[in-house]
Amino acid sequence: MAASIKISPISRSSFDHHHSPIPTHPRFSTVRCSASHLSPQALTTLSAETLDPAPVLRSVKTFAPATVANLGPGFDFLGCAVDGPGDSITLSVDPDVAPGTLSISSISGAPKLSRNPLWNCAGIAAIATMRMLGVRSVGLSLSLEKGLPLGSGLGSSAASAAAAAVAVNALFGSTLTPNDLVLAGLESEKKVSGYHADNVGPAILGGFVLIRSYDPFEILQLDFPADRDLVFVLVSPEFEAPTKKMREALPAEVGMKDHIRNSSQAAALVAAVLQGNARVLGSALSSDGIVEPRRAPLIPGMAAVKMAAMEAGAFGCTISGAGPTVVAVIDEEEKGREIGDQMVEAFLVAGGLKAKATVAKLDRVGARVISSSNE
Amino acid sequence: MAASIKISPISRSSFDHHHSPIPTHPRFSTVRCSASHLSPQALTTLSAETLDPAPVLRSVKTFAPATVANLGPGFDFLGCAVDGPGDSITLSVDPDVAPGTLSISSISGAPKLSRNPLWNCAGIAAIATMRMLGVRSVGLSLSLEKGLPLGSGLGSSAASAAAAAVAVNALFGSTLTPNDLVLAGLESEKKVSGYHADNVGPAILGGFVLIRSYDPFEILQLDFPADRDLVFVLVSPEFEAPTKKMREALPAEVGMKDHIRNSSQAAALVAAVLQGNARVLGSALSSDGIVEPRRAPLIPGMAAVKMAAMEAGAFGCTISGAGPTVVAVIDEEEKGREIGDQMVEAFLVAGGLKAKATVAKLDRVGARVISSSNE
Numbered sequence: 001m002a003a004s005i006k007i008s009p010i011s012r013s014s015f016d017h018h019h020s021p022i023p024t025h026p027r028f029s030t031v032r033c034s035a036s037h038l039s040p041q042a043l044t045t046l047s048a049e050t051l052d053p054a055p056v057l058r059s060v061k062t063f064a065p066a067t068v069a070n071l072g073p074g075f076d077f078l079g080c081a082v083d084g085p086g087d088s089i090t091l092s093v094d095p096d097v098a099p100g101t102l103s104i105s106s107i108s109g110a111p112k113l114s115r116n117p118l119w120n121c122a123g124i125a126a127i128a129t130m131r132m133l134g135v136r137s138v139g140l141s142l143s144l145e146k147g148l149p150l151g152s153g154l155g156s157s158a159a160s161a162a163a164a165a166v167a168v169n170a171l172f173g174s175t176l177t178p179n180d181l182v183l184a185g186l187e188s189e190k191k192v193s194g195y196h197a198d199n200v201g202p203a204i205l206g207g208f209v210l211i212r213s214y215d216p217f218e219i220l221q222l223d224f225p226a227d228r229d230l231v232f233v234l235v236s237p238e239f240e241a242p243t244k245k246m247r248e249a250l251p252a253e254v255g256m257k258d259h260i261r262n263s264s265q266a267a268a269l270v271a272a273v274l275q276g277n278a279r280v281l282g283s284a285l286s287s288d289g290i291v292e293p294r295r296a297p298l299i300p301g302m303a304a305v306k307m308a309a310m311e312a313g314a315f316g317c318t319i320s321g322a323g324p325t326v327v328a329v330i331d332e333e334e335k336g337r338e339i340g341d342q343m344v345e346a347f348l349v350a351g352g353l354k355a356k357a358t359v360a361k362l363d364r365v366g367a368r369v370i371s372s373s374n375e
Numbered sequence: 376m377a378a379s380i381k382i383s384p385i386s387r388s389s390f391d392h393h394h395s396p397i398p399t400h401p402r403f404s405t406v407r408c409s410a411s412h413l414s415p416q417a418l419t420t421l422s423a424e425t426l427d428p429a430p431v432l433r434s435v436k437t438f439a440p441a442t443v444a445n446l447g448p449g450f451d452f453l454g455c456a457v458d459g460p461g462d463s464i465t466l467s468v469d470p471d472v473a474p475g476t477l478s479i480s481s482i483s484g485a486p487k488l489s490r491n492p493l494w495n496c497a498g499i500a501a502i503a504t505m506r507m508l509g510v511r512s513v514g515l516s517l518s519l520e521k522g523l524p525l526g527s528g529l530g531s532s533a534a535s536a537a538a539a540a541v542a543v544n545a546l547f548g549s550t551l552t553p554n555d556l557v558l559a560g561l562e563s564e565k566k567v568s569g570y571h572a573d574n575v576g577p578a579i580l581g582g583f584v585l586i587r588s589y590d591p592f593e594i595l596q597l598d599f600p601a602d603r604d605l606v607f608v609l610v611s612p613e614f615e616a617p618t619k620k621m622r623e624a625l626p627a628e629v630g631m632k633d634h635i636r637n638s639s640q641a642a643a644l645v646a647a648v649l650q651g652n653a654r655v656l657g658s659a660l661s662s663d664g665i666v667e668p669r670r671a672p673l674i675p676g677m678a679a680v681k682m683a684a685m686e687a688g689a690f691g692c693t694i695s696g697a698g699p700t701v702v703a704v705i706d707e708e709e710k711g712r713e714i715g716d717q718m719v720e721a722f723l724v725a726g727g728l729k730a731k732a733t734v735a736k737l738d739r740v741g742a743r744v745i746s747s748s749n750e
Binding site for chain 2: 073076210211212213222251252253254255256259261263264265266267268269270271272274275280284290
């Protein structure tokens with residue numbers, strides 16, 4: 001058996017698709033960029049006076065997938081994108097909107113969300129991207145279709161931010177690098193759910209993404225081999241995860257032994273991704289001894305749900321993001337459905353919660369343009 | 376650029392070279408085996424009454440390389456083998472030695488070492504391997520040539536153990552798996568330098584080895600792509616590392632933030648190995664924020680040596696094992712020699728220590744038979 005890992009050089013030009021109406025993502029291995037929380041280098045260097053690009057499209061529609069972050073021992077630095085439902089954005093040049101600004105014209109699928117761009121994930125990311133590009137002469141109108149439920153642990157806010165950043169970039173000729181787009185999305189995440197990029201990274205880039213450091217901002221894209229199957233069983237209970245308690249459950253300190261054990265499992269998880277070993281991937285993902293044991297009790301039935309998943313043949317199971325969705329890993333969709341049924345049953349019996357199972361493959365593409373128009 | 380990772384299935388039979396006088400190592404990706412400190416499953420299951428193999432060779436000579444363990448953020452679970460000097464063992468069937476026992480006939484290169492097999496790394500590993508095989512009717516005589524200095528942080532004890540385990544196995548037809556051999560070597564390590572396999576793992580398997588867990592014992596072999604170069608600069612000062620202080624310098628607890636940071640760097644290190652990215656590998660190896668900062672002050676001049684390495688262009692630098700050897704990483708031998716010169720100079724100026732630099736490539740093979748005889 002041989003598995004290939006594709007490695008592309010660091011390149012900004014590989015993302016320069018000025019003449020392509022529907023840009024696709026280049027794959028890249030390492031991206032470096034200095035960033036501070038308030039003024040990422042990208043913002044500074046790209047907002048030079050000389051910029052103010054003209055749109056190459058009148059309107060663009062984008063899509064960004066759900067993501068699973070806090071992958072077991074990869075807490076806070078490892079996430080992946082999953083196919084299926086996601087968020088969509090339609091972004092248009094709008095002469096009725098003041099030049100250099102953004103208006104949110106409509107939101108569907110989430111009545112609670114604010115239409116004030118400064119209080120909306122998509123709005124914040126879109127504005128950050130406009131700033132990076134130095135857009136000053138054109139006003140934009142954004143329409144958001146939420147396909148992901150809020151607060152479910154599936155990267156809902158990151159999907160909106162990712163779709164928005166990619167939309168703005170595409171409208172102006174896709175001159176920004178994927179790394180710039182992740183930084184733009186991060187501007188949104190930091191206001192909504194904390195300064196972490198393990199949702200917005202994979203939402204934009206697809207596949208598995210490792211956030212190596214924030215200062216300098218550096219991420220690694222980890223390609224799961226194209227010829228292998230990886231299936232996620234996502235089981236979301238009707239339950240609002242207690243965000244504050246979830247955060248408080250994190251220990252301030254961890255024992256050296258636990259640190260070494262979790263680190264080696266995180267390292268094994270990365271090896272399994274790159275080697276395409278779903279079984280090792282699952283068991284490594286399942287082996288967090290630091291965060292999961294403390295957070296699991298806050299999700300009613302979680303222990304039983306995990307046990308049910310493993311007994312039904314899952315390679316591994318853990319909390320998705322900060323919950324309440326629980327994610328299991330397997331290598332076949334049919335098996336995934338069986339595992340999902342058992343997990344849903346366990347949520348009902350042990351946790352008294354109704355739940356819904358979704359079986360999804362790895363999304364290897366990330367946020368993308370799905371249609372565009374010049375009229 | 377594309378890099379291939381070779382993945383072989385878990386297989387014991389792939390190591391069954393009954394009729395080959397000079398066995399080579401199979402590559403494998405994951406090995407599982409239950410092991411307890413006193414009675415590894417391998418020992419139990421293989422020492423059945425029915426065993427007592429006949430030797431297929433009269434004499435065999437083996438070699439095992441130096442290893443670099445505690446690879447920065449991979450403390451205690453990530454190591455690699457480096458070419459150049461190592462330990463050699465000549466093992467012979469000896470009718471003057473009581474059946475089922477082992478005698479150490481000579482040791483060169485390390486006058487202090489005990490010739491009592493129970494107090495000698497090579498002896499302990501050889502006996503553990505004989506027990507695994509169930510050798511009862513044949514007595515063996517072992518001669519050890521130490522090529523590695525003791526206590527230098529280059530896996531000297533592991534090299535002796537690895538060469539011994541591979542020698543015994545080869546003499547009886549190489550029926551044990553690489554995993555069994557690592558467990559035999561671990562029997563030696565636990566008596567000499569603690570229950571850790573990040574030296575003996577790579578000493579036996581070559582390349583990079585990740586120790587994922589001890590119970591069950593599980594290791595992952597990480598292949599650095601064959602078409603990429605990786606060069607280690609090993610600088611050993613004339614200084615005895617204070618083992619006890621080195622151990623006491625380890626913190627009992629680490630902050631959650633440090634834990635996450637180090638874990639993500641360990642994960643990046645593994646990604647860099649598999650993706651063949653020497654630059655990321657070096658910088659990840661260089662980024663340990665937990666152990667290195669506490670141990671470095673115990674090696675005179677270490678901070679200056681690291682700085683000199685980085686200024687001379689090294690991709691990264693850290694302590695090798697528990698020191699005092701310092702290891703830097705680069706991708707060219709010529710550059711490696713320049714870096715080594717600067718590090719030696721820094722040891723003298725900042726630490727008042729004479730030091731010797733060795734430039735070595737990754738050893739991708741591990742412990743091996745170098746000659747054998749049936750006469």
